[in-house]
Amino acid sequence: MRKDELQQQQPLFYHALENACMNHRVANAYLLSGPYGTLKHEAALLFAKSIFCEQHHGIACEECNTCRRVEEGLYADMVLLDGSKSAISKDDVDAIQEKFSKTALEDGNGSRVYILENVENASISAQNSMLKFLEEPASGVVAILTTDNIDRILPTIVSRCTLIPFSPLSEDYLLSKAKEADVQDVDAYFISHLVKDINQMKEFADSSIFETCKMMFKQYFNLEGSREELLVDYDISYRSSEKDSAKAKKENILLLNSFFDFMSLFAHDVVCKHIEGPHWYKELLQQEIYKQKEYGELIIILQEQKDKINRFIDLNLLMDQTFYRLEEFNHEHGM
Numbered sequence: 001m002r003k004d005e006l007q008q009q010q011p012l013f014y015h016a017l018e019n020a021c022m023n024h025r026v027a028n029a030y031l032l033s034g035p036y037g038t039l040k041h042e043a044a045l046l047f048a049k050s051i052f053c054e055q056h057h058g059i060a061c062e063e064c065n066t067c068r069r070v071e072e073g074l075y076a077d078m079v080l081l082d083g084s085k086s087a088i089s090k091d092d093v094d095a096i097q098e099k100f101s102k103t104a105l106e107d108g109n110g111s112r113v114y115i116l117e118n119v120e121n122a123s124i125s126a127q128n129s130m131l132k133f134l135e136e137p138a139s140g141v142v143a144i145l146t147t148d149n150i151d152r153i154l155p156t157i158v159s160r161c162t163l164i165p166f167s168p169l170s171e172d173y174l175l176s177k178a179k180e181a182d183v184q185d186v187d188a189y190f191i192s193h194l195v196k197d198i199n200q201m202k203e204f205a206d207s208s209i210f211e212t213c214k215m216m217f218k219q220y221f222n223l224e225g226s227r228e229e230l231l232v233d234y235d236i237s238y239r240s241s242e243k244d245s246a247k248a249k250k251e252n253i254l255l256l257n258s259f260f261d262f263m264s265l266f267a268h269d270v271v272c273k274h275i276e277g278p279h280w281y282k283e284l285l286q287q288e289i290y291k292q293k294e295y296g297e298l299i300i301i302l303q304e305q306k307d308k309i310n311r312f313i314d315l316n317l318l319m320d321q322t323f324y325r326l327e328e329f330n331h332e333h334g335m
Helices: 002-009 011-022 040-052 065-071 090-100 124-135 155-159 171-180 185-194 198-205 208-220 227-238 246-272 279-288 292-306 315-333
Strands: 029-033 078-082 112-117 141-147 162-165
Touching: 002 011, 002 040, 002 171, 011 040, 011 162, 029 040, 040 065, 040 078, 040 112, 040 141, 078 090, 090 112, 090 124, 124 155, 171 185, 171 198, 185 198, 185 208, 185 246, 198 208, 208 227, 208 246, 227 315, 246 279, 246 292, 246 315, 292 315
Parallel strands: 029 141, 029 162, 078 112, 112 141
Antiparallel strands: none
């Protein structure tokens, strides 16, 4: 059950939910804030289930017909909008207000819940409309908002919500989820660090982008191929060369992000003397483990280059700049 995982990984949220349900003191609005992939979606659904659950006492059973319908998005008194899929508009918020201005449709406790995920992707007009809704909440209506970036939300909205911060998931938990997803043992360590959404681990592990990312990493350290030829190989073989293709652009952005993350993971493991992963990776760590200072500097370079990635930048030019900086770094430190 997801509530067991949330109790272990997000104890602050679980404690807040337990207090609200056991004491029948559910607030009008909650804001679940934390890094991407920290089970905020699962937490929002568990909160909604707990409000509607047929047991009507404590945290949701997750087994009754009502809980199952909430999970499947089939409960009439719940609305869920995901701002990561499309921007939340003023019309979306106004439609929720109109729907919830009427009495509850289900034969439950009269509660109605709306979940707005990635609410930072709501337009300013939508946020202003939402603010009016939060300032004058209808009886029995509960708002559950989630965000990966609280700084992009109007401060007045934040101030009207009960804020529940979410922490990064533990490394052991992510590794266990990668293995549960049938990711191969030789890749599970990498996937658990490169993919923060546990629902996307298997898909990414099986993707050509992940395989290419590993090839680029190995070539950079001269394990397979030559570092001197990596930039040429990237241009000719690794990147998608489809012209004027939005899909190719998206894939190339994901590839570069993954490569920078892979390199950063290795640098971080060197700095922390963290010897984990498959045999070939641990052997490479053992060779570099005495270079903590140098790899601390490399982390900064990689993060600066990664921060430049967006859908408007010339990715080939960015890769050229990156390799120029890395070669300067290697020359300076004799690496």
